[in-house]
Amino acid sequence: xxxxxxxxxxxxxxxxxxxxxxxxxxxxxxxxxxxxxxxxxxxxxxxxxxxxxxxxxxxxxxxxxxxxxxxxxxxxxxxxxxxxxxxxxxxxxxxxxxxxxxxxxxxxxxxxxxxxxxxxxxxxxxxxxxxxxxxxxxxxxxxxxxxxxxxxxxxxxxxxxxxxxxxxxxxxxxxxxxxxxxxxxxxxxxxxxxxxxxxxxxxxxxxxxxxxxxxxxxxxxxxxxxxxxxxxxxxxxxxxxxxxxxxxxxxxxxxxxxxxxxxxxxxxxxxxxxxxxxxxxxxxxxxxxxxxxxxxxxxxxxxxxxxxxxxxxxxxxxxxxxxxxxxxxxxxxxxxxxxxxxxxxxxxxxxxxxxxxxxxxxxxxxxxxxxxxxxxxxxxxxxxxxxxxxxxxxxxxxxxxxxxxxxxxxxxxxxxxxxxxxxxxxxxxxxxxxxxxxxxxxxxxxxxxxxxxxxxxxxxxxxxxxxxxxxxxxxxxxxxxxxxxxxxxxxxxxxxxxxxxxxxxxxxxxxxxxxxxxxxxxxxxxxxxxxxxxxxxxxxxxxxxxxxxxxxxxxxxxxxxxxxxxxxxxxxxxxxxxxxxxxxxxxxxxxxxxxxxxxxxx
Amino acid sequence: xxxxxxxxxxxxxxxxxxxxxxxxxxxxxxxxxxxxxxxxxxxxxxxxxxxxxxxxxxxxxxxxxxxxxxxxxxxxxxxxxxxxxxxxxxxxxxxxxxxxxxxxxxxxxxxxxxxxxxxxxxxxxxxxxxxxxxxxxxxxxxxxxxxxxxxxxxxxxxxxxxxxxxxxxxxxxxxxxxxxxxxxxxxxxxxxxxx
Numbered sequence: 001x002x003x004x005x006x007x008x009x010x011x012x013x014x015x016x017x018x019x020x021x022x023x024x025x026x027x028x029x030x031x032x033x034x035x036x037x038x039x040x041x042x043x044x045x046x047x048x049x050x051x052x053x054x055x056x057x058x059x060x061x062x063x064x065x066x067x068x069x070x071x072x073x074x075x076x077x078x079x080x081x082x083x084x085x086x087x088x089x090x091x092x093x094x095x096x097x098x099x100x101x102x103x104x105x106x107x108x109x110x111x112x113x114x115x116x117x118x119x120x121x122x123x124x125x126x127x128x129x130x131x132x133x134x135x136x137x138x139x140x141x142x143x144x145x146x147x148x149x150x151x152x153x154x155x156x157x158x159x160x161x162x163x164x165x166x167x168x169x170x171x172x173x174x175x176x177x178x179x180x181x182x183x184x185x186x187x188x189x190x191x192x193x194x195x196x197x198x199x200x201x202x203x204x205x206x207x208x209x210x211x212x213x214x215x216x217x218x219x220x221x222x223x224x225x226x227x228x229x230x231x232x233x234x235x236x237x238x239x240x241x242x243x244x245x246x247x248x249x250x251x252x253x254x255x256x257x258x259x260x261x262x263x264x265x266x267x268x269x270x271x272x273x274x275x276x277x278x279x280x281x282x283x284x285x286x287x288x289x290x291x292x293x294x295x296x297x298x299x300x301x302x303x304x305x306x307x308x309x310x311x312x313x314x315x316x317x318x319x320x321x322x323x324x325x326x327x328x329x330x331x332x333x334x335x336x337x338x339x340x341x342x343x344x345x346x347x348x349x350x351x352x353x354x355x356x357x358x359x360x361x362x363x364x365x366x367x368x369x370x371x372x373x374x375x376x377x378x379x380x381x382x383x384x385x386x387x388x389x390x391x392x393x394x395x396x397x398x399x400x401x402x403x404x405x406x407x408x409x410x411x412x413x414x415x416x417x418x419x420x421x422x423x424x425x426x427x428x429x430x431x432x433x434x435x436x437x438x439x440x441x442x443x444x445x446x447x448x449x450x451x452x453x454x455x456x457x458x459x460x461x462x463x464x465x466x467x468x469x470x471x472x473x474x475x476x477x478x479x480x481x482x483x484x485x486x487x488x489x490x491x492x493x494x495x496x497x498x499x500x501x502x503x504x505x506x507x508x509x510x511x512x513x514x515x516x517x518x519x520x521x522x523x524x525x526x527x528x529x530x531x532x533x534x535x536x537x538x539x540x541x542x543x544x545x546x547x548x549x550x551x552x553x554x555x556x557x558x559x560x561x562x563x564x565x566x567x568x569x570x571x572x573x574x575x576x577x578x579x580x581x582x583x584x585x586x587x588x589x590x591x592x593x594x595x596x597x598x599x600x601x602x
Numbered sequence: 603x604x605x606x607x608x609x610x611x612x613x614x615x616x617x618x619x620x621x622x623x624x625x626x627x628x629x630x631x632x633x634x635x636x637x638x639x640x641x642x643x644x645x646x647x648x649x650x651x652x653x654x655x656x657x658x659x660x661x662x663x664x665x666x667x668x669x670x671x672x673x674x675x676x677x678x679x680x681x682x683x684x685x686x687x688x689x690x691x692x693x694x695x696x697x698x699x700x701x702x703x704x705x706x707x708x709x710x711x712x713x714x715x716x717x718x719x720x721x722x723x724x725x726x727x728x729x730x731x732x733x734x735x736x737x738x739x740x741x742x743x744x745x746x747x748x749x750x751x752x753x754x755x756x757x758x759x760x761x762x763x764x765x766x767x768x769x770x771x772x773x774x775x776x777x778x779x780x781x782x783x784x785x786x787x788x789x790x791x792x793x794x795x796x797x
Contacts, residue, residue: 112740112758121770151756152738154768310763337764 004553004599006389006424010059010380011042011592012070015052042557042592043447053594059380060362062355066587068380069362074353082369085115085345089369101322101344105168107146110317110340114150118165121145121156146342158338169344176216177339215286217324224289231281303336313337352376384562385428385438385463389595392423392520392530415601416554418537423514424597429526430463434564437462438527441559449544450536450600454556457516458529466525531556535600554597561590617655621793626785629792635675637693641666646785648672651702657710658693663717665699665775665782672702672721675710683729683747686711697735699775706739709747716753718771718778725759736771 043049051072060069081090083102090102107116121143144162146155155161158177162168174181215223283290303311312335320343353363364376391414416422430436440459445451514520514530521528535554538547565584617633620640628649633639635655641647645666653660653668654675668674675693678684693710697717702708706721711729718736721727725739728747733739735753742759745751754766 111764121773151740151758151764152766152768153756153764154770157767310765 004596006391006598007596008056008387008389009044009053009594009596010056010068010384011049011052011594012054012059012068012073013591014070014073015048041443041447042559042594044555044557044594045448045551049594056381056384056386057379060353061378061380061383062358062360062362063378063383064358064360065355066589067355067357068384068589068591069353069355073356074362075356075359076351076353079350079352079365079367080369081347081349083345084348087369090347095347100347102347103169103344105166106345107168107172107342108320108345109148109151109153110313110321110343111153111337112148112151113320113343114148116146116148116153116155116342118144118162118168119147120165121154121161155342158340160341172342177341215289215291220289220291222289223287224283227283227288300335307336311336311338313340382431384589384591385430385436385560387560387593387595388427388429389597390425390427391598392425414598416533416535416598418535418539418600421532421534422597424531424533424595425520425528426531426595427521427526427528428461428463430466431525432564433465433467434566435462435465436562436564439561439563440529441561442531442556446536446554446556448551450538450551452536452554452556452600453534455532456529456558457514457532458519461519461527461529463527464522464525469524531595533597538600538602552600552602554600556595556597558593558595559590560593561588563588616796619796621796623793625793626782626789626791627793627796628789629795631796633796635660642698644782646782646789648785648789652676654710655693657687658690658712660694661692662696663698663700665778666696667701667778667782667785669702669704669706671705673707674702676707678709678711678729678747679726680728680747683709683711686730686747699778701778703741711747718774736766736774738766 044053052070054070058071060074061067062069078092081092081095081100082088083090083104083106085102085106086104088102088104094103105118108114109116143156144165145160146162146168147153160172160175160177162171162175164171317337317340321340322343324341350365350367350369352361352365354361361376362378363374366373366375428438438461440456442454442456442459444455445453514532519527520530533554533556538552540547564587566587567585615636617635618638619633620638621627622641622643622645624643625641625645625647627641627647628651630649631647632650632652633655634653635657637655637657637659639653639655639660639662641662642664644664645662645668647653647668648670650670651668652671652673653662654673654677657675657677660675662668662674674696678687687710690710690712692712694708695712695714696702696708697715697719699718700715700721701719702715702721703723703725705724706726708715708721708727709729709731713727713729714732715721715727716733716735716737719733720738721733722739722743723741725741725743725745727733727739727745728749730748731745731751732749733745733751734755737751737754738756739745740756740758743757744759745757751757752765756764756766758764
């Protein structure tokens, strides 16, 4: 079984049941639900918990609301759009007109998504092998192709070659697979007049030459739109020769009026009504945007037969393909790798994050694309204490009998023995510059089917402020007031010597025993406490459902309440700052977290 | 790891070599084994490349490049490959213009790599495999023992294959010539050490 590193996940208060429930049932007074929630133990195995637990590193903190903010409860704003390949910033106005892809020469291989480079495909005059290095200096010329350096895919393979090595995006937009250029409307018109371009006379006797003309999607849409707009503007201009046909069509408004006239019996007004409503006809030829579906797939079948399955594009490759407006028509498109096109890079964004409540910015990246720094970044790690978990091995020490026969697994990540008490050291580290008071609450038994017993030996303690390391060192020399305070803070634990590393070392030596209500170890801005767990047995009763995935992981829900005295003011605009500048304000922060200790041995 | 920095001189007898006078071979390349190692003209053997001829002869064609830590003629790892090492005459044959990139392994046992093929970084060509001409084995590709890869195949490391229809074999060979030209100026050659 895979070893499990102990972890701590913190539940963001945004997913609090009380706040979630309130909106759905406004009639209930808010207080009752909050009470409800207070009684409930957070269950880390609840399906909902999957979406509310985050490692400390993922969390942000709003300084104004004094609340944790998770990726789910922040409002995001896009700062810049940029191409991940050329790191070019794209103005958002361009984005609207040109789409969300890089319009410079950044392309991805459609087969393996590697970056493509523009390379000359022209065959140079034979360099006399190893002799002439000056050959390398000859300027590249001739047709260019996009080449993938990873898998050797080349756009020449699908018949796309470029005349110039720059402005590839614009050139590509005009090219179809196979190398034929996309016709502009003007060219199309000229072509229609030119008899040499006329498609083959319909040998099968079906389909007029007009229908055989291929339009690309963009032109087809433009034609259709123009046609329908013309129809709407001037319904009676429709050629009368088709009106008889139009009358019968389902889509024709005349059909409706005709049926209605039957019911109303106004047969005399029929003629008038008809002229009023007018006949809307459908598009009839390519000029009007009609494209016949090509149901003849023998070419595709033939290609499949000759080239095999390997020549077809995979679903992932097709999904990566950007929409191509120069494409011929929708029917039977994009099944072969020969129909894949280079993919322009999708643009990426840099986002700033705001608190949804007070709208203050809690994370703002530098607008420049090249820098990865942040202007503002309020990470939760610098506001709430971090919790580190370490198995505590008592057997290694002097082992003077204290009645505790147990110890945690010596190796981190080792399996927990069922029904045997194990000890874990929780180290709380205070990141803020104030002394904080921490109160822990954990259920005596973990929720869920396999209830392990949990005892937090010291659920209430204080952690010193995160002061400068040098302050500490300097103060120590004088045997300062601070040192005394520390000793008082020991709550009677056998404290000895000065603080710092030496002190904590001696702590262990003196007291290799677990006492309820006492801190195990304490440092400049951190405190270690002991948690005793008795893992449940994984033996299941007959008829019980089998163990779910990761159900054998011992997870302890723990309620952490942090209290400190911060500087008051600053919250309310225009508060009397002058008067109580020095006044301290009591603050508290409370949240659930989950400690994953390890797997229980089956 | 540190011992790799200064390669030990190959223990045991030196393999008989048949080296062209125009090749470039670093003196920190490691040639081991008992059979002949033949390297033809203008090939480049990078420092710390390993050529093992304990199973059979190694035949390296013209204008091949064997990068550092690449191994030619390695003992097969798969059981299918192990069956192929008995009584082979030519362990590995590299045709002309073959590139074996960093850390790639070509196993011994009548293995053939065709002309102009690139064996990518960390790729492994199994014993007895026959890789066609102008193939590209992308990094970390595995070619099973005894497999036959047709000409102009691009093998992706996830097993996908594709035929290279660029038709740039000529160009590629020319590029290779240029690369060799640069390499021979960068790598101090010392074929006398192995002779």
